Amino acid sequence: MADSLSSLLQEIFSNAETRLKQLEHHPNRTAWLRVLQSLQRMGSLNLSRLDAKILAATLEDLEQGFAAFQNYVHQRKVTVFGSARVGPDSPEYRQAQLFAHCISQRGFMVLTGGGGGIMEAGNRGAGLENSFGLNIQLPFEQMANPVIAASDRVINFKYFFSRKLFFVKETDALVLFPGGFGTQDEAFECLTLMQTGKTKLMPLVLVDKKGGCYWKEWDEYVREHLLSRGLISPEDLFLYTLTDDVGDACQQILDFYRIFHSNRYVRELLVLRLNAKLSPQALDILNEEFADILDSGRIEQTEALPEEAEEEIAHLPRLVMHFNQRNFGRLWQMVRRINTLHPAQPDRLQMRPDQK
Template structure:
């Protein structure tokens, strides 16, 4: 039986591979060939029933995630993390709801875990039209909140890892309110991805209740036990910011995209796309202050490179550099410096920081 299934899969994949190779100019041809070849190899592994079910569920998670966000690729989105156990009576819930309302009024969409507590507050503040809920199938505690429950804005994931993939892939800022093990897991995993260059450049803001000490004491722990023992570098502290003010949290996110637009690697080059061109004086300041994060050469201002000249952003100026791919905390620091170097605030109606 196993042999017949394996033979059938090999035949299907072989035919599909032949057809794909004929699509010489399809932009994703190489990627689809890799997908088919990987599935073909797994088809010959005689996977156990459990392994086959894991593969199937993972692909289904990816399929529904890609489908849900396909029409929102150019809309900036914010991920809100926090406890499912903090109800409407808590200051944290009210802060999260107010933050989500504030940031949605600036044109950003809000993504939450789709459950109750802080997640519900985020969806409620943003409103259904500006919300997504990335729910997780659990035997307890995690039902979709009433704001999004009966809508197509709920995505039900089987696995935490595929859910986290879309939280990070689709977002342009990470905002964390107080929470338990899940929130701490999300905080440290996001910081790890940022510290190791496995995510795009974006702000991570830790938001507390007014006058609260949850994140302040967390920050003290990080500084004393992680930084103090040499387990992280001083520059890693630039990866996140703390606030207990909703307006400040919103402004930090908007300001992050004031001049900076997005980043991309082209071969060994880091490309920073900008909303507006920097002066020669500003460029000299960057080269003086951030020479330590370059493997060689200088930070140069250019136009779009052929490999990353997507039509809708080809007109944007670029900063191009041989970044050493180690000092990511300093790189986050440089983005914030770039945003302060432009002498005039760009017109927000022209800049539209929420539009990718």
């Protein structure tokens, strides 16, 4: 039985691979060949029923996520994390609702976990038209909150890991309110991805209730028990910021994209796209202050490179450098420095680029 299934799968994949190789000029041809070849190899492994179910559910999660966001590729978004256990009368809920309203009024959509508490507050503040809920299937069913429950803005994921992928992939900022194990997991996983260069450059803001100490005491723990023991580097503290003011949280996100637009790697080069060209003096300042994060050469200002000159962003100036791919906290610090080196304020929020 297993041999016949394997043979059937091999035949299907072989025929599909042959057809795909004929599409010489399709931009995603190579990637789809890799998908087919991986499935073909797994088809020969005689997977257990459990492993086959994991594969199927993972692909279904990815399919749902890709389909849901396909028409919102260029829309700026913010992911909001926080406790499902806080009620509408709590100050944390009100802060999250106010933040979501504030940031949605500035052109961002809001992504939440789709449940109650902070998640509901985020969707409520942004409104259905500016919301998505990335729900998770749990043994104790997490129901979608009433803001999004009866809409096509709910995506139900089987696995946490695929859900987290879309939280990070689709967003341009990460905002965390107080929460329990899940929120702490999300905070540290996002910081790990940022610290290791596994996500694009974006702000991570920890927001407390007015006068609250949740994130202040968290920050003290990080400094006293991680930094002091050499378990993280001093520059890692630049990966996040703290505030108890909703307006400040919104402004931090807007300021992050004031001059900086987006980043991309092209071969061994890091490319930073900018909303405005820097002066020669500003470029000299960057080279003086951030020479330590370069493997070689200088930070140069250029036009778009051929490999990343998508039509909608080809006009933007670039900073190109041989980043050492180690000092990511310093890289986040450099982005914030870039945003202080030009007097202009962009007249509108720039769209997101396609992610290649």
